[in-house]
Amino acid sequence: MRLQGKSAVVTGGGSGIGRGICLKLAAEGASVLAADINLKAAEETAALVREAGGNAAAMKADVTSSSDTDAMVQAAVDAFGTVDILVNNAGTDVKGAVQEYPEETWDKLMDLNLKGVFLSTKSALKVMLEKKYGRIVNISSMAGKTGEAFTSPYCTTKFGVIGFTQSIALELAADNITANAVCPGAVETDLIKSSVSGTAKLNNRTYEEELYEKFIKFTPLGRIAQPEDVANAVAFLASDEASYITGSTLNVSGGREMH
Numbered sequence: 001m002r003l004q005g006k007s008a009v010v011t012g013g014g015s016g017i018g019r020g021i022c023l024k025l026a027a028e029g030a031s032v033l034a035a036d037i038n039l040k041a042a043e044e045t046a047a048l049v050r051e052a053g054g055n056a057a058a059m060k061a062d063v064t065s066s067s068d069t070d071a072m073v074q075a076a077v078d079a080f081g082t083v084d085i086l087v088n089n090a091g092t093d094v095k096g097a098v099q100e101y102p103e104e105t106w107d108k109l110m111d112l113n114l115k116g117v118f119l120s121t122k123s124a125l126k127v128m129l130e131k132k133y134g135r136i137v138n139i140s141s142m143a144g145k146t147g148e149a150f151t152s153p154y155c156t157t158k159f160g161v162i163g164f165t166q167s168i169a170l171e172l173a174a175d176n177i178t179a180n181a182v183c184p185g186a187v188e189t190d191l192i193k194s195s196v197s198g199t200a201k202l203n204n205r206t207y208e209e210e211l212y213e214k215f216i217k218f219t220p221l222g223r224i225a226q227p228e229d230v231a232n233a234v235a236f237l238a239s240d241e242a243s244y245i246t247g248s249t250l251n252v253s254g255g256r257e258m259h
């Protein structure tokens with residue numbers, strides 16, 4: 001178990017990739033705080049971790065609020081004694097043509113996908129700088145490496161997450177705190193499932209046919225990712241096996257993104 005005795009906070013830990021990360025970090029021995037704006041979802045994740053024999057707590061936290069991110073870190077300290085690992089996973093995508101894109105939606109994406117990463121990091125650093133140890137893993141995206149049509153706000157935030165990661169990696173290296181980003185391709189979470197089901201109906205295809213047309217045929221490894229694929233990369237970067245890796249981005253895209 002690579003993370004025995006470590007304490008981890010996972011934002012957006014209530015569903016999808018965040019839930020997969022909570023399960024994997026706990027399976028590697030970490031105590032995990034699943035923090036999510038949706039408390040019920042976070043509690044479900046914590047219950048799943050405990051069912052699997054791990055140690056977990058849940059809390060409601062909105063990463064766009066600094067008082068919430070401070071409380072989130074304090075809750076992990078109260079429950080597990082410290083914070084060693086922060087996974088900035090909470091994020092979302094709302095697609096649209098740039099000329100029609102609502103300003104409020106743009107601001108919401110910037111707040112959640114970018115400012116949320118900044119605020120959670122700032123809160124966690126209060127503990128990590130003191131102990132001179134930390135592993136920060138930020139979930140960017142393939143869309144943080146290459147632009148996509150009708151995805152300009154999301155791409156802006158995910159490119160931004162990589163810039164943020166590289167900058168803080170430089171600032172924090174002397175304090176034995178690493179910061180890395182993971183760039184998933186398409187992952188079969190509820191978000192993708194409902195979008196594929198929706199367009200499958202419109203295109204008169206089965207779910208599997210639509211999944212193939214939208215994602216699998218563009219993916220060299222020939223399948224869509226599961227949350228565990230991303231979680232495995234996060235667990236590695238959060239572990240001491242990755243102690244000489246900082247400021248890097250790890251693609252988990254089945255070969256779709258290579259730079």
Ligand SMILES: NC(=O)c1ccc[n+]([C@@H]2O[C@H](COP(=O)([O-])OP(=O)(O)OC[C@H]3O[C@@H](n4cnc5c(N)ncnc54)[C@H](O)[C@@H]3O)[C@@H](O)[C@H]2O)c1
Nearest residue numbers: 012014015016017037062063089090091141184186187189
């Ligand atoms: N699913 C994919 O194909 C894919 C691909 C690349 C990158 N990503 C990234 O992975 C991350 C997780 O994506 P997912 O597909 O699991 O999404 P998801 O919608 O299944 O999960 C996101 C979680 O974040 C929570 N959340 C939303 N707003 C929040 C807030 N203000 N504060 C705290 N929690 C909040 C939600 O309640 C939800 O539990 C995101 O950053 C996303 O951009 C996803």
